[in-house]
Ligand SMILES: Nc1ncnc2c1ncn2[C@@H]1O[C@H](COP(=O)(O)OP(=O)(O)OP(=O)(O)O)[C@@H](O)[C@H]1O
């Protein structure tokens with residue numbers, strides 16, 4: 001098990017190399033020159049050249065990349081082209097907002113599990129068909145459309161909840177004031193609702209399959225009550241496939257967070273990446289991408305470990 | 319005769335599907351006594367499993383429903399009792415071993431726990447005692463190293479061992495009745511014989527009645543006292559084992575016996591499979607389900623109404639429109655049967 005974790009962490013380093021190289025190449029290929037953007041309204045060729053050599057942009061791409069990796073190895077993310085501030089400080093400021101949003105979305109996503117199970121146990125009823133249809137529709141809604149709709153409904157029409165920003169300063173991964181909690185609600189729903197629909201649909205399908213399986217019949221034939229059959233014998237088996245799906249789906253969740261932060265003008269790593277792409281602010285974009293990759297890989301590792309914890313077939317095979 | 323354990327009268331179980339009503343079990347009756355083994359034979363889809371599941375009210379509902387009949391367990395009709403009461407019967411009075419040992423155990427729980435669970439449920443035993451009993455049972459059904467095996471998961475067991483574990487689970491509460499639904503079909507031949515032996519030993523030890531479902535008449539010949547032959551959800555013939563083997567009256571039974579390899583014949587005789595397809599349970603004729611495939615049928619009688627049971631020997635009944643004497647002469651013309659009659 002330990003060697004497995006070590007191997008996965010090693011993989012993480014390789015993946016980070018991969019995504020940073022891709023980020024560099026893409027940023028290099030897309031049109032737009034950061035030096036030109038920074039030179040202001042009346043750029044002179046001399047001024048642009050000066051900025052370019054200051055930032056090291058006159059060097060070939062591989063030199064820029066090697067420098068970047070070298071700094072990264074010393075824990076230095078570099079400085080922002082745009083603000084001239086250390087990127088690590090920007091990350092530190094933005095991470096709590098995104099962490100809050102992601103955590104809220106994941107917690108919301110978990111509601112899908114009981115919903116799916118409930119629906120499966122009431123198969124063939126009106127409730128089940130109504131819920132399944134709704135879930136399928138919601139599942140098809142893009143995150144930004146959902147975000148705009150929620151802003152329109154709860155902000156403009158009903159005037160119930162704040163639709164932009166993140167409220168008071170956030171310090172940890174939990175909202176530290178009522179105001180920041182209120183600001184979290186709509187963005188979290190914008191990401192989370194689609195996930196709830198998706199997870200509950202998958203959970204329903206998994207439960208329906210398990211409940212028809214032979215070992216559930218064995219459990220009933222023993223004389224166990226329906227409660228024990230469902231919550232002891234069926235639940236553990238039905239939640240295993242959903243855990244895998246949820247793990248894979250983390251990518252969508254991260255993408256959703258970036259879009260949602262942009263839609264709600266909410267500070268966070270997504271917003272940070274989003275605005276620095278516009279300014280061709282390579283160090284900030286790269287740092288944001290590394291952070292997302294890191295979270296994604298670690299979260300997947302946690303999912304895999306808990307998967308092994310639930311399923312003895314995986315735990316015991318080395 | 320030993321105590322009458324089970325008296326099934328006119329049992330019918332249907333599935334209400336979108337395509338129509340699937341009449342999986344149609345007016346089946348039989349009795350089971352202590353120390354007795356009843357074999358239920360019939361080809362795939364004849365309703366054997368559904369009949370057995372009906373006894374425990376385990377048929378999935380919807381779409382399945384027991385629409386008719388009585389299931390008298392020592393005189394008490396299991397169709398009438400509450401859900402709570404039927405749960406107390408399951409695993410305790412009537413236990414069942416299923417067709418496929420590879421999928422019948424829960425993959426994420428230890429084997430010991432799955433056995434101990436039944437013990438704790440029906441008997442007043444602590445967790446520790448239940449686990450100890452589980453290990454003893456595993457040893458009893460012939461699993462070596464039972465002490466450590468209780469702590470393993472089903473995927474660490476071979477198919478034969480899983481079926482032994484299922485048997486251990488089934489006998490854990492000394493049930494009066496043990497239903498074994500094709501307990502050996504999924505296993506290879508040497509293991510099959512061992513499993514049948516285990517079932518037989520357990521029956522001897524606990525004086526239970528056994529219902530053995532199979533399409534292997536060889537297994538039936540070995541351990542059953544009586545046989546019920548099912549076709550298209552109906553009992554077409556029943557009787558003591560010798561009667562069925564040496565005095566079969568239903569053309570379908572002849573077919574089954576014809577497809578049985580025989581060790582007492584010198585030559586490797588060719589097996590004659592029954593011609594035609596099993597019936598479509600959605601479109602059963604109102605009469606005999608075997609009509610159309612039978613070969614001896616009377617088109618103006620057989621498909622229209624089901625004949626009543628005719629007694630043709632001691633405890634031996636058959637449901638067939640062909641008059642008795644014609645049946646006997648038709649039978650004596652069958653090549654295999656000539657060799658069989660003593
Ligand atoms: N859940 C269900 N819904 C609809 N029809 C069903 C259901 N379960 C069983 N049946 C039908 O009932 C009929 C009898 O099935 P059953 O499993 O009892 O056959 P069997 O005699 O046990 O066959 P086998 O030897 O293959 O196990 C089959 O035709 C099957 O299609």
Ligand SMILES: [Mg+2]
Nearest residue numbers: 366367417499
């Ligand atoms: Mg069957």
